[in-house]
Amino acid sequence: MxxxxxxxxxxxxxxxxxxxxxxxxxxxxxxxxxxxxxxxxxxxxxxxxxxxxxxxxxxxxxxxxxxxxxxxxxxxxxxxxxxSEKRFEEEYRNNLLKNFVRFLSDENLFLSNNEIVDIIQLLFSLSTNHGNSLKSKTFQDIFINKNHKYHKQLEKEYSFIFGDEFARDDTEKALHGYILEETRTKEKSEKLLETLKNAYGERDYSDFL
CATH class of the missing domain: 1.10.260.40 (lambda repressor-like DNA-binding domains)
Incomplete structure (x- = not known):
C-alpha cells in the first residue's frame, strides 16, 4: 500500500x-x-x-x-x-469533528459551525481523560484503584460509558474496529468498497463507510 x-x-x-x-x-x-x-x-x-x-x-x-x-x-x-504524537492528536481531533458532524446529520440536528466547535471544546474541557487538570488526575487515581473508597461511586456516575447498557457487543466491536482500520486512507476505503460489492452486489455503501 x-x-x-x-x-x-x-x-x-x-x-x-x-x-x-x-x-x-x-x-x-x-x-x-x-x-x-x-x-x-x-x-x-x-x-x-x-x-x-x-x-x-x-x-x-x-x-x-x-x-x-x-x-x-x-x-x-x-x-x-x-x-507521531502531534499527528495522532491532529487526526484524533479531525475524526472527532467528522464523526460528531455525521452524528448530527444522521439525527437531523442542525447546529452552526461555531456551535459545533464550541460543543467539541466543551466536551474536551469536561472529559476526564484529556489534559492534566486536578479533576483528570483525581479521576485516574480513583479509576485504577478498585479499593478506593470512591471507586464504586465513580463506576455508578460513569455507568453510561463503562457499563454494558450502551456498549457494543463483540460482533459490533469487531466490525467497528475493522471499518476504522480499513478506511484510514482512500486506497483502503476503495479496497473495502470493492470487497463489499463483490460480496453483496452493487448498492450505495457510502453511508456504511
Missing part, C-alpha cells in the same frame, strides 16, 4: 535514478515499490525527505502528507511503523 510509485512519477524519476540516489540496486528498489520487501526505517525517512512528505503518508498509513517534527520511524517484528 506504499505510495512510492505515485510519488516517484510525480517527481518524474525513473526507478534506476531513485535506486542510484538511495544507493541500492534497481531490483532492491523495485521490491520496495511493489511491496515485496519492507523498507528499513532510515531508508524510509530518506525517501520521505526526497518527496517532502511524512513517512506515514509514504507508507500508506494516512492520507495526511504533512511532515511532523516528532515523527519516529521504527521496525517492529518486521513491520515498519511511523509514530
Amino acid at each position: 506504499n505510495r512510492l510509485k505515485e510519488l516517484r512519477k510525480e517527481k518524474k524519476l525513473t526507478q534506476q535514478e531513485l535506486a542510484d540516489y538511495m544507493q541500492v540496486t534497481r531490483r532492491g528498489y523495485q521490491k520496495w515499490e511493489n511491496g515485496e520487501s519492507n523498507i528499513k526505517p532510515k531508508k524510509a525517512e530518506e525517501l520521505a525527505k526526497i518527496f517532502n512528505v511524512s513517512v506515514a503518508y509514504l507508507l500508506g498509513y494516512t492520507d495526511d502528507s504533512k511532515m511532523y517534527d516528532d515523527e519516529l520511524t521504527v521496525e517492529v517484528e518486521g513491520n515498519l511503523l511511523s509514530v
